[in-house]
Amino acid sequence: MTAAAIDLGSYLARRKALVEEALDRFVSPAGGAPPRIIAAVRYSLFAGGKRLRPILCLAAAEAVSDAWESALPCACALEMIHTYSLIHDDLPAMDDDDYRRGRPTNHIVFGEGLAILAGDALLTEAFHLLADPGLMPGVTPETRLEVLRLVAGAAGMTGMVGGQVMDLEGEGETLAALTDMHRRKTGALLTASVVAGAVIAGASPAQRDILTRYGRKIGLAFQIADDILNVTGDSARMGKSTGSDAVRGKKTFPSLLGLEASRLKLAELVDGAAADARQLGDSSGILVQIADYIRERNI
Amino acid sequence: MTAAAIDLGSYLARRKALVEEALDRFVSPAGGAPPRIIAAVRYSLFAGGKRLRPILCLAAAEAVSDAWESALPCACALEMIHTYSLIHDDLPAMDDDDYRRGRPTNHIVFGEGLAILAGDALLTEAFHLLADPGLMPGVTPETRLEVLRLVAGAAGMTGMVGGQVMDLEGEGETLAALTDMHRRKTGALLTASVVAGAVIAGASPAQRDILTRYGRKIGLAFQIADDILNVTGDSARMGKSTGSDAVRGKKTFPSLLGLEASRLKLAELVDGAAADARQLGDSSGILVQIADYIRERNI
Numbered sequence: 206m207t208a209a210a211i212d213l214g215s216y217l218a219r220r221k222a223l224v225e226e227a228l229d230r231f232v233s234p235a236g237g238a239p240p241r242i243i244a245a246v247r248y249s250l251f252a253g254g255k256r257l258r259p260i261l262c263l264a265a266a267e268a269v270s271d272a273w274e275s276a277l278p279c280a281c282a283l284e285m286i287h288t289y290s291l292i293h294d295d296l297p298a299m300d301d302d303d304y305r306r307g308r309p310t311n312h313i314v315f316g317e318g319l320a321i322l323a324g325d326a327l328l329t330e331a332f333h334l335l336a337d338p339g340l341m342p343g344v345t346p347e348t349r350l351e352v353l354r355l356v357a358g359a360a361g362m363t364g365m366v367g368g369q370v371m372d373l374e375g376e377g378e379t380l381a382a383l384t385d386m387h388r389r390k391t392g393a394l395l396t397a398s399v400v401a402g403a404v405i406a407g408a409s410p411a412q413r414d415i416l417t418r419y420g421r422k423i424g425l426a427f428q429i430a431d432d433i434l435n436v437t438g439d440s441a442r443m444g445k446s447t448g449s450d451a452v453r454g455k456k457t458f459p460s461l462l463g464l465e466a467s468r469l470k471l472a473e474l475v476d477g478a479a480a481d482a483r484q485l486g487d488s489s490g491i492l493v494q495i496a497d498y499i500r501e502r503n504i
Numbered sequence: 505m506t507a508a509a510i511d512l513g514s515y516l517a518r519r520k521a522l523v524e525e526a527l528d529r530f531v532s533p534a535g536g537a538p539p540r541i542i543a544a545v546r547y548s549l550f551a552g553g554k555r556l557r558p559i560l561c562l563a564a565a566e567a568v569s570d571a572w573e574s575a576l577p578c579a580c581a582l583e584m585i586h587t588y589s590l591i592h593d594d595l596p597a598m599d600d601d602d603y604r605r606g607r608p609t610n611h612i613v614f615g616e617g618l619a620i621l622a623g624d625a626l627l628t629e630a631f632h633l634l635a636d637p638g639l640m641p642g643v644t645p646e647t648r649l650e651v652l653r654l655v656a657g658a659a660g661m662t663g664m665v666g667g668q669v670m671d672l673e674g675e676g677e678t679l680a681a682l683t684d685m686h687r688r689k690t691g692a693l694l695t696a697s698v699v700a701g702a703v704i705a706g707a708s709p710a711q712r713d714i715l716t717r718y719g720r721k722i723g724l725a726f727q728i729a730d731d732i733l734n735v736t737g738d739s740a741r742m743g744k745s746t747g748s749d750a751v752r753g754k755k756t757f758p759s760l761l762g763l764e765a766s767r768l769k770l771a772e773l774v775d776g777a778a779a780d781a782r783q784l785g786d787s788s789g790i791l792v793q794i795a796d797y798i799r800e801r802n803i
Contacts, residue, residue: 238661242669246661293624298616317597318672321620325592326661328624332631333656336649346645350635353652357632362537362545362625370541373617 213494217260224259225251228281231334238326245315245323246330249288253306258283258398261423261495265402265416268482268489276405278340279352282331283398286360289327290394292320294369332357344405352401359397364389380461384425392424399423399492415484419492422478426499429471432457436464475500512793516559523558524550527580530633537625544614544622545629548587552605557582557697560722560794564701564715567781567788575704577639578651581630582697585659588626589668589693591619598672631656643704651700658696663688679760683724691723698722698791714783718791721777725798728770731756735763774799 228250234243259280266273295302295310296317303313312320334340335353358364368390377383399420403413435450436459450457458467475496482492527549533542558579565572594601594609595616602612611619633639634652657663667689676682698719702712734749735758749756757766774795781791 236662238666239669239673239675241673242661242666289624293620296617296620298620318595319669321592321595321597322665322669322672324624325588325627326665328627329656329660329665333653333660336653336656338646338649338653346649347637349649350637350645354632354635354637357628357635361628361632362541363535366621366625366628367537367541370538370618370621373621374538374540376538 211490211494213491213498216491217255220260220263221256223277224256224263224280224284227277228284231278231281232285232327232330241315241319242322242326245311245319246326248314249292249311249323250285250327252288252308254284254288256284257427258287258394261395261398261420261492262402264491264495265399265420266406267402268406268416268485268492269403269408269412270406272343273402273406275341275344276402278334278337279356279401279405280398282334282356283394283401285327285331285334286356286365287394289324289331290360290365290369292324292327296320299369299373328360341405348404348407352404355401355404356394356397359393364393364397365391368393377456380458383456383458383461387425387428388421391428392421395424395427396420412485415481419478419481419496422474422481423496423499426471426474426478426496429458429467429474430499430501432459433464433467433471471500510789510793512790512797515790516554519559519562520555522576523555523562523579523583526576527583530577530580531584531626531629540614540618541621541625544610544618545625547613548591548610548622549584549626551607553583553587555583556726557586557693560694560719560791561697561701563790563794564698564719565705566701567705567715567784567791568702568707568711569705571642572701572705574640574643575701577633577636578655578700578704579697581633581655582693582700584626584630584633585655585664586693588623588630589659589664591623591626593668595619598668627659640704647703647706651703654700654703655693655696658692663692663696664690667692676755679757682755682757682760686724686727687720690727691720694723694726695719711784714780718777718780718795721773721780722795722798725770725773725777725795728757728766728773729798729800731758732763732766732770770799 232246232250234240236243262276262280262283263273266276291305292311294300295305296312302310304310311323315323332353335349335356341349360366368386368388371377371382371386372390377386396417399416400413403416408416432450435457451460458470462470478496479493482489482496531545531549533539535542561575561579561582562572565575590604591610593599594604595611601609603609610622614622631652634648634655640648659665667685667687670676670681670685671689676685695716698715699712702715707715731749734756750759757769761769777795778792781788781795
């Protein structure tokens, strides 16, 4: 199937449904955990996320092999880690957000203590899932450990947690610092999503390198698109108030670089990512389209 | 070497030094994370812990095989997970403790936001460490995944996080509920420490079963000893004020069972654990002594 033959909207809807059905199974009320923590975890896990990270993971696996469904547990683990990071980022001691995607945040509904624990649970259960011997048939233990290490590295203190620390400490005052912060905070897990999918599907070193470059570009593009939309977008589409970065005095790509230069940088990254993906041949058509989709931050 | 030949105090001091030297290497300022998160993580990681979990992990490995040093990275990961749980438990939204082991708690020194992230970082880095292919030579990838799954299961929402949820929700009003809460909150990770060490060292199914029973008993014994000491102990030894459970209105084994019956239950568990360990022969002498040591809650 060539890139042009696939309708992106229907592809995304199908993958989203697949991921949500799997998440529903993996984070089940039947597991023996106290009911309140399951409720808190599931509240945020099923709060209308776009499932970008799992979809990227599956699309990267599909670009490499027909056996892409082996990456489904990993795709779910990535969404669980992403969801934990949102719950903790929204806490009063962090960004202090009462709403996300138009719904009250976890700590507003369940209280701060349970929200912290819901994040802790999602992070821990993500690794529990990645180590489940009954899942990912055909994937060697060596590969599973490699994926686990890659995901933990991206989520840890040199990656996502480190980026959130920089954000909390008010770093990102210069373009270099802002770029470093976003590469850690958002870029690391997005890149890991792409690379993990590829590794599970048995990517060659060359394919892996190409997809790492693709992942880094769309990771940063995603954040720049978000910043631009925060200036120019409508709040219904964002699920949060526009102009909120400016109100908080947060530095953004538009505030440091200007709106026009930010758009050019975004285009350069997205075009570069699409060119990377094209090197993998027809099987990467969806990755090309996702890069383009991020340009408009529709995802 | 027989049990009687080993001086427990000197054994514990040697193992503690070994674990701390390894933790210092594994959680290093040279890793590329923002300096503030490294400072926050190391503040709690080197706050005078007894290193019970890592020592149990190493002692269980030693009971099974001479190649017990392979368990050192896992021992460190367990201490990192334990430390994360202490940082999060101390937060204002949880137990709201300003002091631990006589020092200001993490959020008092670094602020709530950074304390939450320090816990998140320790949890994530623990799994990153367990998946490091350069460590634990001679241990198969299958065994490493098994250990990782075991540790994540013990730390997750059916285990430690679930126990903290029950504590936060004020459960544990009956003896059955209190026992269930402590089995999750403290017992699960203590048991996993013992079993993980044994699995890394290549324990047979029979050895593993024995050590699982040992771990469960000392896990509960540890909590009962803690409760008794909270009533009868001196605060200098506890590092926190005695009688604090009663002040908070928290149910404990002495408050539900009476002091004398609690002491009997503690003795029964410790004697049972020592009997379990003895089934493994002379190599488990240290495990026998540690069980006895917990009776006095000296550890």
